[in-house]
Amino acid sequence: MNTILKHNFSAGPSILPPEVLDGARKAVGDWLDQGLSILEVSHRTPEFRAVVDEAEELIRELMEIPSGYSILFIQGGASTQFSMIPFNFMGRTGKAAYLDAGFFSKRAIAEASHFGLVDVVASSADSNYTSIPSDYSIDPSCSYFHCTSNNTIEGSQMKSFPSSPIPLMCDMSSDILSRTIDVQQFDLIYAGAQKNMGPAGVTVVIAKDELLDNCSSKVPAMWDYRVFRDFHSLYNTPPVFSLYVMLLNLRWIKQQGGVKEMERRNNVKAEILYRELDSNPMFHPTIVREHRSMMNVRFSIDDPEMASLFYEIATREGMVGIKAPFGDGFRVSLYNALPLSSVEALVNTMRESHDAIKCSSF
């Protein structure tokens, strides 16, 4: 078993359970004891077909997805979905509604604008995305409404979803499988695997069949959801290894007690961390309380010298991936696989840094 060398707070690709890494290592050597590595097996073999089938079944079971939804495995990351969605669905009315709550929703909006008119229903850009707009209405003459459940860069999270008069599409890249959601509220959910599902290389799409039946017909095969559905995600060569490691991670989630148990653990981790952020005067959480993410936590330290001291101590303690992606400040990610002990170590480091600075200022 792999011993943990680092406290991995990376936002993506991110931490995977040691059991999953062990399984991946084994499969690279000799997969299913058949004298072949998973890296050299055809995706057309019954053994690999079984991987795709089981991954699909487990997602269906873990997320309680009812019949009438298809589960597709696509490449190109969540970023490809930014164009795949409008390519397939915007044509119906020529316009689509988007909620702008952060970096990735802005990217989704930019891509959609290549395909038609984008109606931005609300934006929190003016307040630096420190909250998620909640007061808006969705124009029923748009083809669909798009939102981002968790803003990975900013550290904000939608706690509930609007009832939409038009198909609801959601980018759940950074909080899928971290909390229970009602899939039936959505027409299409997508997530790049590398945040909370597995390694980079595969994107999961959960889509209502009724929606897919009404796709635009003039879409190239690799952008056509129906091709992925008709070929059971095996129209072309899928990301074989990524899919396999994702399957190992799905099995791990189930074995640990499923999404409910993940949610319980994630709540505990986030609560401990936010409690420290709220009580330690050295740190300032960035996001308004009611929209704070349970997955990605942003905070700042006013004094740059204090900030570098904190960073130094944290690095010495083996913490990685804690710097904010843009600008100053910090972001730590608390995905499913991050153990409580890593959060406790971080909180201890925060207290240590605060004490060290208090002492040195006297």
Ligand SMILES: *Cc1c(COP(=O)(O)O)cnc(C)c1O
């Ligand atoms: C990471 C991320 C993306 C981009 O994903 P890629 O797989 O790198 O294309 C999009 N949306 C959200 C919410 C993300 O966290």
